[in-house]
Amino acid sequence: MSEDFYDVLGVSRDASAEEIKQAYRKKATEYHPDVSDDPDAEEKFKKIQKAKQVLTDEEKREAYDRMGHDRYEQAEKHGYDAGDAGPGGMGGDPFGGMGGGGMGGGLGDIFEQVFGGGGGGRGRRRPRKGRDLRTGLEITLEEAYEGVEKQFTVERPEECDVCDGEGYPPDADARTCPECQGRGQVTQVQQTPLGRVQQTTACPRCEGEGTLYSETCGECRGEGYVRAEATLTVEVPAGIQDGQTLRMEREGAPSPESGPRGDLLIDVTIAEHEEFEREGDDLRYRLPISFPQATFGDTVEVPTLDGSVEFDVPGGTQSGETFRLKGKGMPRLRGHGRGDLYVKVQVVTPDSLNEEQREALEAFAEAGGDEIDINDGFFERIKRAF
Numbered sequence: 001m002s003e004d005f006y007d008v009l010g011v012s013r014d015a016s017a018e019e020i021k022q023a024y025r026k027k028a029t030e031y032h033p034d035v036s037d038d039p040d041a042e043e044k045f046k047k048i049q050k051a052k053q054v055l056t057d058e059e060k061r062e063a064y065d066r067m068g069h070d071r072y073e074q075a076e077k078h079g080y081d082a083g084d085a086g087p088g089g090m091g092g093d094p095f096g097g098m099g100g101g102g103m104g105g106g107l108g109d110i111f112e113q114v115f116g117g118g119g120g121g122r123g124r125r126r127p128r129k130g131r132d133l134r135t136g137l138e139i140t141l142e143e144a145y146e147g148v149e150k151q152f153t154v155e156r157p158e159e160c161d162v163c164d165g166e167g168y169p170p171d172a173d174a175r176t177c178p179e180c181q182g183r184g185q186v187t188q189v190q191q192t193p194l195g196r197v198q199q200t201t202a203c204p205r206c207e208g209e210g211t212l213y214s215e216t217c218g219e220c221r222g223e224g225y226v227r228a229e230a231t232l233t234v235e236v237p238a239g240i241q242d243g244q245t246l247r248m249e250r251e252g253a254p255s256p257e258s259g260p261r262g263d264l265l266i267d268v269t270i271a272e273h274e275e276f277e278r279e280g281d282d283l284r285y286r287l288p289i290s291f292p293q294a295t296f297g298d299t300v301e302v303p304t305l306d307g308s309v310e311f312d313v314p315g316g317t318q319s320g321e322t323f324r325l326k327g328k329g330m331p332r333l334r335g336h337g338r339g340d341l342y343v344k345v346q347v348v349t350p351d352s353l354n355e356e357q358r359e360a361l362e363a364f365a366e367a368g369g370d371e372i373d374i375n376d377g378f379f380e381r382i383k384r385a386f
Contacts, residue, residue, distance in 0.1 A: 135264065158230070184210035
């Protein structure tokens with residue numbers, strides 16, 4: 001198992017907290033020392049627990065993603081709490097990002113200084129991108145075949161219109177923060193195993209703003225963001241498969257640091273079809289035919305997603321036989337051409353016969369004479385009889 005926490009759990013780097021918890025439960029069941037026969041089960045189980053502990057903690061995951069595995073492990077080895085947001089604590093991003101002090105101070109700043117990252121506060125970092133959001137979209141098989149522009153509605157955080165994202169009313173009284181003297185940052189000298197380190201963090205009192213206000217916005221409660229519905233249009237490519245994900249850049253959550261918005265991930269679901277079953281790029285269809293059609297052969301119409309086509313049913317076709325119509329399946333998403341349509345023939349037995357049909361069938365049975373031989377096809381005997 002790789003040391004990387006995402007690889008340990010077998011999840012992608014943009015996995016949600018719930019996906020991480022599900023992956024943890026699956027891995028923990030597999031490698032728990034009480035049930036696993038793996039000789040390294042105990043060590044693997046500890047890694048799984050550690051990965052889950054870090055990746056389900058928002059602050060620790062932020063630090064882990066920013067520093068990488070090796071630097072993160074080195075930080076913990078020297079006694080730092082990678083989940084400590086520093087004196088600034090959590091800031092004003094209610095939708096999953098870090099605001100105020102966050103990891104902009106604390107451990108992140110220590111490592112920027114010790115390992116040559118610039119040694120400054122949050123103003124020296126490039127603004128972080130907003131959080132990615134995820135939603136679902138259901139389409140029909142026909143839409144997956146043709147490709148479609150699909151309009152949908154998603155609820156996401158938006159800048160508050162009342163305060164223009166500031167978090168306080170326009171007429172609120174403002175005064176300089178007495179703790180940081182308007183700088184938005186405070187500096188502390190900390191003794192660490194690596195020596196004396198000067199640590200600059202966002203001011204905990206004004207959360208890095210440098211200014212205090214007499215009241216907060218009643219609409220967004222001082223957060224600067226509200227949840228709102230947005231109507232968007234996404235281009236769904238022809239050939240997309242059930243469960244695949246589309247990405248709309250810059251349609252996610254806004255950045256808490258005036259950086260770019262995150263992305264919107266769209267999980268596509270394809271509704272079941274009444275006539276066709278899909279297997280990758282191929283389609284399957286059941287073709288009902290009558291007893292005479294199977295016996296003597298016939299030309300019939302077979303539906304496809306591109307209109308009906310003619311198909312010659314050979315004489316003596318057995319119920320359950322499958323025929324391939326080349327190129328009549330789904331378009332290939334990352335290639336040329338199309339898959340195939342597999343037509344499975346089903347001979348329909350009539351549930352009632354008129355007198356003429358019954359006499360004809362009795363004549364056929366009498367003409368057969370011998371007992372049925374399982375190696376002699378039923379339709380072959382019909383052809384011989386007539």
